[in-house]
Amino acid sequence: MKVVVEGNHAAALAAKLCKVQVVPAYPITPSTHFPEKISEYVANGELKAEFILAESEHSALSACIGASAAGARTCTCTSSQGLALMHELLFIASGMRLPIIMPVGNRALSSPINIWCDHQDSISERDSGWLQFYCESNQEVLDFTIMAFKIAEDANVLLPAMLGLDAFVLTHTSEVVEAPEQSEVDKFLPPYKPLFTLDPKSPKTFGSFCTPEYYMEFKKKTDEAMHRTSEVIDKVFAEFKAMFGREYKKVKSYCCEDAEIIILTLGTMSGTARMAVSKLRAKGEKVGCASLTVYRPFPSKELIEVARTAKVLAVVDRNISLGFAGAVFEDVCSCFVNHSKKPLVLNYILGLGGRDVLIKDFELIVESAKKALETNKFKIPEWIGLREELI
Amino acid sequence: MNEELFLPGHRACAGCGETIAVRQILSVAGENTIAVVPTGCLEVVSTSYPETAWKIPLIHVAFENAAAVASGIDCALKALGKRKGINVLAFAGDGGTFDIGLQALSGMLERGHNVKYICLDNEAYMNTGIQRSSATPYAASTTTSPLGKYSIGESRKKKPIGAICIAHDIPYVATATIAYHLDLKKKIKKALEIDGPCFMHILVPCPTGWRFPSELTIELSRLAVETGVFPLWECEGSDMSNLKITKKVAHRKPVKEYLQLQGRFAHVMRNEKLLAEIQKEVDEKCAKYGL
Numbered sequence: 001m002k003v004v005v006e007g008n009h010a011a012a013l014a015a016k017l018c019k020v021q022v023v024p025a026y027p028i029t030p031s032t033h034f035p036e037k038i039s040e041y042v043a044n045g046e047l048k049a050e051f052i053l054a055e056s057e058h059s060a061l062s063a064c065i066g067a068s069a070a071g072a073r074t075c076t077c078t079s080s081q082g083l084a085l086m087h088e089l090l091f092i093a094s095g096m097r098l099p100i101i102m103p104v105g106n107r108a109l110s111s112p113i114n115i116w117c118d119h120q121d122s123i124s125e126r127d128s129g130w131l132q133f134y135c136e137s138n139q140e141v142l143d144f145t146i147m148a149f150k151i152a153e154d155a156n157v158l159l160p161a162m163l164g165l166d167a168f169v170l171t172h173t174s175e176v177v178e179a180p181e182q183s184e185v186d187k188f189l190p191p192y193k194p195l196f197t198l199d200p201k202s203p204k205t206f207g208s209f210c211t212p213e214y215y216m217e218f219k220k221k222t223d224e225a226m227h228r229t230s231e232v233i234d235k236v237f238a239e240f241k242a243m244f245g246r247e248y249k250k251v252k253s254y255c256c257e258d259a260e261i262i263i264l265t266l267g268t269m270s271g272t273a274r275m276a277v278s279k280l281r282a283k284g285e286k287v288g289c290a291s292l293t294v295y296r297p298f299p300s301k302e303l304i305e306v307a308r309t310a311k312v313l314a315v316v317d318r319n320i321s322l323g324f325a326g327a328v329f330e331d332v333c334s335c336f337v338n339h340s341k342k343p344l345v346l347n348y349i350l351g352l353g354g355r356d357v358l359i360k361d362f363e364l365i366v367e368s369a370k371k372a373l374e375t376n377k378f379k380i381p382e383w384i385g386l387r388e389e390l391i
Numbered sequence: 392m393n394e395e396l397f398l399p400g401h402r403a404c405a406g407c408g409e410t411i412a413v414r415q416i417l418s419v420a421g422e423n424t425i426a427v428v429p430t431g432c433l434e435v436v437s438t439s440y441p442e443t444a445w446k447i448p449l450i451h452v453a454f455e456n457a458a459a460v461a462s463g464i465d466c467a468l469k470a471l472g473k474r475k476g477i478n479v480l481a482f483a484g485d486g487g488t489f490d491i492g493l494q495a496l497s498g499m500l501e502r503g504h505n506v507k508y509i510c511l512d513n514e515a516y517m518n519t520g521i522q523r524s525s526a527t528p529y530a531a532s533t534t535t536s537p538l539g540k541y542s543i544g545e546s547r548k549k550k551p552i553g554a555i556c557i558a559h560d561i562p563y564v565a566t567a568t569i570a571y572h573l574d575l576k577k578k579i580k581k582a583l584e585i586d587g588p589c590f591m592h593i594l595v596p597c598p599t600g601w602r603f604p605s606e607l608t609i610e611l612s613r614l615a616v617e618t619g620v621f622p623l624w625e626c627e628g629s630d631m632s633n634l635k636i637t638k639k640v641a642h643r644k645p646v647k648e649y650l651q652l653q654g655r656f657a658h659v660m661r662n663e664k665l666l667a668e669i670q671k672e673v674d675e676k677c678a679k680y681g682l
Contacts, residue, residue, distance in 0.1 A: 050466035055498030066463025
């Protein structure tokens with residue numbers, strides 16, 4: 001069935017179709033429409049779930065951890081400062097292996113305070129043991145939310161997952177989305193049956209105190225699960241395609257087959273980058289665009305494959321690891337560092353705090369990449385779209 | 392007493408009041424209970440991996456969020472159709488309740504979750520080395536409110552946590568201490584029969600932090616009541632005038648008898664003026680409670 005929904009509502013609709021049982025939430029811009037929609041579903045009896053109006057994001061995720069440990073399918077949402085407030089609990093949720101799902105309205109972090117799109121909030125949590133997906137359209141928001149439950153709840157995974165929704169570009173923008181039937185989702189996603197719960201009939205201690213004698217092994221097991229997830233994602237993508245007809249890949253590639261310059265993107269900037277690539281291809285330039293839909297676990301193998309013809313990989317970061325470069329750039333460098341054939345990896349910072357991302361920005365990036373290739377001179381990182389007169 | 396649900400072999404200090412309280416509470420709550428314990432002494436001494444002292448399910452998440460975690464469990468049990476017959480108990484220390492956990496506690500009380508929140512108050516951050524909390528009593532010397540040339544120890548009075556909880560208009564708030572175990576158990580039983588949030592403030596003497604010989608734990612918890620320092624009461628509903636004293640003290644003992652056994656108040660024994668000031672404060676509080 002075709003519906004017109006904004007990103008937040010696509011995530012809420014997916015949560016409803018997944019028959020989520022407990023939703024603790026604390027509203028924060030630009031994610032507010034998610035708990036609003038959930039509360040509407042609950043108020044109208046469309047969703048039979050316990051909705052907890054938490055007094056902070058910290059408590060919202062704490063309640064998720066309690067609910068998930070008690071055996072309920074659980075989700076929440078947040079953004080920016082709210083995600084930062086959840087920081088300590090993100091590690092606890094993954095350490096306890098709880099498959100909580102959380103759409104994140106990707107928004108800049110203070111200060112200065114800013115409610116618009118960038119990826120600093122979720123990128124800053126890349127090491128927290130949460131799976132990370134980045135969406136480009138509201139269809140992807142809906143599909144990835146459904147798939148996230150199935151991936152996270154897989155016995156080989158048992159890890160929480162966050163989905164990146166670019167602030168306002170997705171969260172508040174309506175699009176036509178193909179919504180699956182409830183019966184189809186029921187077939188795709190079986191009820192959540194956790195292996196271990198807080199059950200008085202079989203008492204267990206969750207969240208033990210752990211000495212140096214045991215701590216490392218816990219982290220190793222979680223890291224192994226994160227690596228195993230890569231295969232589970234492929235399996236779930238295939239099952240999703242078979243059932244719903246839409247195909248997904250960890251690295252989306254556009255005109256990359258013979259590309260000498262590949263632009264690497266995340267989220268909604270990918271569409272703009274592809275338009276720039278089309279324009280440049282029409283002029284005969286060998287450029288392409290690769291975009292990551294999965295960021296954790298990092299799809300190294302897939303990226304190396306997509307970039308096999310690239311002389312330059314221009315990594316575009318909508319975040320900045322201050323004092324170094326963009327975070328995605330670091331990941332990309334690491335994944336090529338021991339590889340025999342590596343492209344020149346460049347880094348471009350753009351679109352922070354909701355600064356418009358334009359086709360001409362990517363044309364500029366390609367120009368810069370070409371120059372770097374010719375002269376072997378470049379700066380890491382290069383900032384795009386700055387207002388020089390203000391600096 | 393029912394079967395032991397808090398098992399021996401844990402690592403609490405000798406004479407720890409907190410673990411005595413947990414045994415007393417679980418003997419009433421029984422095995423159909425889920426415990427939420429925030430970071431603190433109790434979690435450290437009883438859950439050291441791969442061992443556990445708990446024969447009931449327990450979850451420890453972080454320091455400030457026992458009430459929020461318990462809220463999630465309450466709702467999950469409801470959503471799963473398993474809510475009936477299972478007690479959800481939060482056991483938090485004074486730091487995790489009076490200070491860092493107050494916001495989550497307030498949220499949980501306001502939302503009306505069926506959680507029994509038990510504050511095991513040993514009057515400072517004992518797990519991390521006896522730093523003051525807002526539950527530390529006036530004049531107590533701790534490692535962050537030390538006695539000094541310009542300091543009498545803790546300079547502020549204990550936060551009125553019971554009154555704060557009563558103001559949330561919850562069904563039941565009570566105080567208790569381990570010396571009066573029948574009173575404590577009666578109150579736990581009453582709380583467990585109520586469908587809604589209840590708050591229990593339990594004084595648990597700490598030999599390490601209060602600096603007294605470990606065999607005096609029960610004696611000190613009794614003296615706290617007999618001197619009027621820690622009156623035992625219960626309150627149903629939001630009105631402080633519903634507050635009922637559950638242990639009348641016929642002849643209140645001088646506060647000195649309680650303070651002189653504790654190293655944290657040693658300097659008070661040498662300071663007549665300070666001792667008189669503390670006695671006056673206790674007298675005023677007892678007059679207010681009609682003790």
